[in-house]
Amino acid sequence: MGFREEDAALFGREAPVRRLVAEVRHAPQTALVGRSGSGKSSLVQTGLLPALHATRGTVWHAVTLRPGADPLVALAGAFDPPPEGVGRIRQLEHLNEGAACLRDGRVGLRQLAGSVLATLPESARMVLIVDQWEELYTQAGRGDDVARFVALILELAEAERVHAVSRCVPISTTTPWPTLACPRSWKAAR
Numbered sequence: 001m002g003f004r005e006e007d008a009a010l011f012g013r014e015a016p017v018r019r020l021v022a023e024v025r026h027a028p029q030t031a032l033v034g035r036s037g038s039g040k041s042s043l044v045q046t047g048l049l050p051a052l053h054a055t056r057g058t059v060w061h062a063v064t065l066r067p068g069a070d071p072l073v074a075l076a077g078a079f080d081p082p083p084e085g086v087g088r089i090r091q092l093e094h095l096n097e098g099a100a101c102l103r104d105g106r107v108g109l110r111q112l113a114g115s116v117l118a119t120l121p122e123s124a125r126m127v128l129i130v131d132q133w134e135e136l137y138t139q140a141g142r143g144d145d146v147a148r149f150v151a152l153i154l155e156l157a158e159a160e161r162v163h164a165v166s167r168c169v170p171i172s173t174t175t176p177w178p179t180l181a182c183p184r185s186w187k188a189a190r
């Protein structure tokens with residue numbers, strides 16, 4: 001996973017971080033692309049997030065997830081984690097129920113994000129980080145769920161106060177998965 005947010009002091013990429021922060025603040029979606037190991041995850045964890053959290057006057061609420069084998073479960077868990085102190089079966093039930101609600105449209109992602117933002121000051125913004133976006137194509141099992149996940153994320157990116165959806169996608173000349181069309185992308189290179 002590279003550096004974590006608490007390793008920010010170790011990280012010496014002020015200029016790229018400034019550019020990325022400016023990009024994310026102004027664009028509804030940002031795709032962070034770069035070859036594997038180029039420092040995408042570290043840039044987000046040690047550069048982007050600490051810089052956003054240090055912004056005066058705006059609370060940035062970060063939601064981070066990896067799609068993994070079950071992207072709708074990952075999404076449900078990121079927005080509505082299972083309660084602590086209950087058994088594993090109950091936790092899985094909670095996640096599966098959340099994923100089922102997102103799958104069949106009983107609950108929308110905008111609604112979920114809105115309920116999070118409603119607990120924060122009016123000026124608060126949400127940044128959703130989907131790291132390892134390519135797992136949608138390398139790990140996820142159900143094609144319908146992948147399509148639904150992508151649709152939910154794109155819809156969320158258009159919501160007010162959700163300024164940025166950052167996707168950390170490795171690219172190579174032989175990329176076997178379709179990279180999503182994204183209005184702007186930001187290239188990590190070191």
Ligand SMILES: Nc1ncnc2c1ncn2[C@@H]1O[C@H](COP(=O)(O)OP(=O)(O)OP(=O)(O)O)[C@@H](O)[C@H]1O
Pocket residue numbers: 001002003011012013034035036037038039040041042043168169170190
């Ligand atoms: N600015 C930096 N200086 C030194 N080392 C760094 C820097 N950025 C990242 N690294 C190191 O490089 C390695 C790869 O970084 P990271 O995991 O962030 O890359 P990535 O682009 O997310 O890779 P992947 O596509 O495989 O997920 C890690 O071990 C990390 O600690």
Ligand SMILES: [Mg+2]
Pocket residue numbers: 001040041042131132168
């Ligand atoms: Mg990474």
